[in-house]
Amino acid sequence: MSSAPTPFRDSPLPDGFGLVVGNCQAETMRILLHADDRPTVRVPPVHEMDAAGTERLHELLPRASFLVAQPVREDYHGLPLGTRQLAAALSRHARLVTFPVVRYTGLHPFQAALHVSGIDEVPPVVAYHDVRTLAAVAGLPVAPRLTRRAVEQVAADSLDELRRREQSIDVAASDLLQPTSGEVMRTVNHPGNAVWMPLAQRVLEALGDAGMPTDPGRPLLDAVRAPLEEWVVDAWGLPDEPRARWRADGVEIEPELVAAAHREWYLAHPAFVDAAVRRLRRTLGRWRL
Template sequence: MSGATDIPYGIAETDSAVLRRRRHYDAFFGLDPLPARFGVVVGNCQAESLRIVLDAPGRPLVRVPPVHEMTAAEADRLHEVVARAAYVVSQPIRRDYRDLPLGTAQLATSLAPGARLITVPSVRFTGLHPFQAAIRVPGVEGDPPLVAYHDVRLLAEVAGSPVGPMLPPDGVRAVADDALAELRRREADIDVPVSDLFSPLTADHMRTVNHPGNAVWLPLAARVIDVLGLEGEPTDPGRPLLASVRAPLESWVVEAWDLPDAPRDHWLVDGAPVTTDAVREAHRAWYAAHPGFVDAAMARLAPLVRRWRTA
């Protein structure tokens, strides 16, 4: 097993941090035995939410680290675990992801005879937050402070070509349609689709543009159970999933979708309110220190910016 020096991506390299991480993924690291018949969900931070709603007493799923955190030793261990799994549910992962053998096709080579691997999409949807983007730019390390999301209105302002503060209802729906079209494109080679789950839309569908809520996870889990021929229903966790960061739910978005939910003009971060003004000023300072990010982000977000300009 990997030692303290293998703990990745900002986790403190102390014995207690190592032990906490290993205990969190206990069966994966061999601290607890693997179940006799089990499944695995592989992917980014969304994978754990899907695992939670799939896991049940007669349907155990082993918790594994998200692929963007894995070390070389952990990638090897994942192949060992996959080789003993009855089924694997995976988001699409490109070959040699982060120079490790974590690609979906690479994991499939480790399956035991009779085991199955099915794919689910990585979900992004902008219908509730048509001003928001979650992007990285090559050569620019890190994220802006407070929340790791970008507001196209602020980016456009900093770039010297501002857009309006809101979209009309048809503009909101156009941004949502763009997101669904992209999701459908990505679903072309996916076993279990999700794009049709966004109608009717509720505030519980997305916390941010890349963090789906329970309104997505529970029906998606039901589809996975059906495709795999498993027994039982999805497990309702009794709490909101992927809810540590919640973006504002702006009034014009609520009106565009005729949502029953009250608008919220602030962020919620670990349950604490953070004002949009605080986020804007912190991000404005970050953009000033990273001007290359602004230019690259505006280029990458050009289709979204055009929606805002033509609304």
């Protein structure tokens, strides 16, 4: 069992500590990298960072032995949180390794996780969009399920995008996203342990660390699980039983309840619907009747 990480704002700091910066996936990577001989400092996800937190991060960077980062654009939310901006604050002895934001739709081809500029709210119940519900509100006729070929096409679209992003990243994840079971992805942006463990191993190798990832002894990113629909199980020949309900924080939720809450939210946010339909044009094309 490794020691607990040093909280972000606490001191003194452990010798040789590292930092992991990115979205909610970054904390999962930090958990796997943290060890007694490889201490880490817990950093909030970038979308939760304020000016004081950013200043604290820049205080830590020159003292860090490594930075593992997901790509973040320059001046994110008006703060110097861009990956290149963080890297510039490192000492010349520190190592930098980048890894991707992992999104894969192979097990949830009906699902999208997206934000629209100017709309900070997220839909109620679960913060994921079902393209079938969205399309219905937008007046677009779509199928209730996809053929096996269409499932493969939606999966390929997400892999193509991930591979494109990986061209400028140190460590790849796309080849780990084989739909061998429902445990590969909990939602479109929550990979399971079967992805995280080898991905963390690749990060360690890129850091020049001969150690192993720290097994957390529990499922990672497991607070929310999307339905695993029967036609998806059949398309990939998965060993899993289909799962009709959502699960959020241990509570089972009927998909009809989610759909009804989201329809109401979409009707109250027509600008989101218009923008989301444009963003999801390719995916919705796979679903059109």
